[in-house]
Amino acid sequence: MGRTLYDKVWEAHEVRKLRNGQSQLFIDLHLLHEVTSPQAFGMLKDLGLKVRFPHRTFATVDHIVPTHDRTEPFQDPLAQAMLEALRENTREHGIPFFDLGSGDQGIVHVIGPQLGLTQPGMTIACGDSHTSTHGAFGAVAFGIGTSQVRDVLATQTLAAKKLKVRRINVEGRLGPGVYAKDVILHIIRHLGVKGGLGYAYEYGGSTVEAMDMESRMTLCNMSIEGGARIGYVNPDETTFAYLEGRPYSPKGPEWEEAKRRWLSFRSDPDAPYDDVVTFRAEGIAPTVTWGITPGQAIPIDGRIPLLEELPEEERAVAEEALAYMGFKPGQPIQGVTVQVAFIGSCTNARLSDLREVARHLKGHRVKKGVRALVVPGSEWVAMKAEEEGIAEVFREAGFEWRMPGCSMCLAMNPDRLEGDELCASSSNRNYKGRMGSPRGRTVLMSPLMVAAAAIAGEIADAREVFGIGR
C-alpha cells in the first residue's frame, strides 16, 4: 500500500509515541517572529532551559514593522520593545536573525522560501497560522501557539496528532487573469471555512502541477482559511528549479543527493486518501469575498447570495456579514466603491505577484480618492522590484511604495483602515476588524484585481480594466 507525502514525512520525524497517544514530532526548521516568541522565551527562562538546536531556528521581524519610516526608535514604543526583545533573545541563544536592513528581512513566510530555508520533506513550525505556505515545497509546515514555540525552542519537537489527508485535484487550464488566489478562494468557497477541520490538504492535478512555486505558495498559504492546518504540493522539477542556488539550499554533491531524498517523499500513486475532491480550472473566475469569512466568496461577475439560496447553517453568518459590510442580498459585487487598495501580505507580496501587476499597470492611474499601497514581502523583493523598474511602475500609477512587512493585513503597525473604509486587499482574511478598524471592511482578491479596483475606484473585473483575454 502506498503512502502520502504526509505519512512519509511524519514517519521520518516521529521521535516516539507519548503516553497519551500523541506523537513527539521532530521539527527540522523553526521560524520565529517578534509577536508570538517573547512569551515563549520568557517561559524558557522560567524553566531554566536553553534553545536546544539554535542551528534549526531562524528569526525575522515582520508584524509590527512600520512600512513608511523605519527609523529607530519607532514612534510606537511597544513595537520597538518587541523588536528589541527579539534581538536580545536571538543574541542570547545564538539564533540567526534577519534584522531590518540586513537585506534578508521580510515576512517570515516570504523569506523562508526565498532564502532556501524551506525544503521538501521538512517539518516546519512557526508561531503563525500561515506557516502552511511552506507546504508548497512538499514540507509539512504548520502554525503553532506560543506554548508550542516554547516546546520547539526547548526540545525541537512538538506533541502532535496525525491528521487525515484530503487530496484536492484542480484539473485543466486557468483562464487569462485568473490566479492561484482565485483558485484557493474558489476551493474555500466550495469546501467551506470549516471543511478542512481535521485534514491536511494535498493539492495536485494538472493545474497545480503547471503552477510556478509562488502560486503554489499562495494556494498553500490559505489552507488555514479553509480550516486545514496544513496544505502541501508534492515536490517536482519546478520545486527544484526554484530552490537551486538559494543561499541555504544544498550545494555541490549535496544538491543531487538532496533532490533524490526530496523525490522520495512524494506521495505514491496508490497512496490512500481519506477524501478526494476535484475542481475544474475552467470553472474558476476571478473570485472576491463579500462577507466576513474567506468562504463568503463569489465570482467577480456574480451577485451577493440571497439568504434563501444558502444552506440553512450558513444563513446566520451571512446575515451578520451583510449587516457588517453594508451589502444587500442579490447585489452585484462589481461597482462597490473602495477607499483603500492593499497589495501585500504573506499570501501575495512576492516578486511574481508584483511583476504580474506591473505588467498590466503601466499607463493606468489610481482613481482620485483611493489610498493605494504596495508593501513588498521582503527586502529582497523590494530590491529586485526597484532594479526591474516594477516599483517605478507602481509609483507612477499612484501607488505608495512601502517598505516590507505584514502591514495592514493585520494592522499591528501604523497601516490600518479608518472608520468603515472598504479595502480591496490581496491579503488572506476579511474578518471583522482585521485591518485595524473595528468597522473596517475587507474584500479579498488577487493582486491584479486589487490593482483593477484601485484604478476603477470600485470593485471591478481586472480582465475588463486591463483588457485581458477578451
Next chain:
Amino acid sequence: MLESFTVIRGRAVPLRGEDIDTDRILPARFMKRLTFEGLGQYLFYDERFDEGGNPKPHPLNDPKYQGATILLVEAGFGSGSSREHAPQAIKRAGFRAILGESFAEIFFGNATAIGLPCASLAPGDLAALFQAVEENPSLEVEIDLVNKEVRFGDRVAPLSIREEAREALTEGLWDPIGELLEAGELLDQFDQRLPHPRRAG
C-alpha cells in the same frame, strides 16, 4: 504538578455566532506586548466596547452572566490566526472551559496546552444548553471529562473531545514539556540524522 480537569462546574455565558475567529476574540493590536499579563480585559474588545471605549450590549457585559466560568459557543470557534493570546485572554478573563460544536485546529491545541478544556456537544444538545442558559442564567452546568458528559438541569448530554486531549486534561498532563524533554539523547540522534539549512559561504 499541573491541575487535573475532571469535573468543571459553573455557570455559563452563551456567545452565539459561527466561525468566530481569533481576531474577534482578541484583536491584533492588543498583541503588542511582551507577556500574556492583563489580556483578559481585552477579550472580544471590539464587540464589547465602542470606539469611545463605552460598553456595548454583549453577553460578556451582561450583569446576569457575570461570574460565569464556562464559555458557550457554536461551530468553528477560534478559526484564523494561531495566536495563543486568544485562549490566554479567555482563560485570564476567568473561564475554565469552553463548550461548543466544533473548534479550529490550532485554537483547540493552544487552549488544551494551557489547561483550557474545549469540549464538543451534538448540535441538538448544544441548542438545548444555549436555550436553558438564556432562560436561566444561574443554571449550574457540569462538564464531566471523566464520564464524557455534560449535565445541566435534568439533562445529561454526551460530550466529545479528542481522546488524547481528554486524557491529558484529566491526568494533569496537558503541558507536554516535561514529557518532551524526557526524549533526551534521542533528540540529538534526530538532529544528526535530519538535514538542516546551512548558508553557503
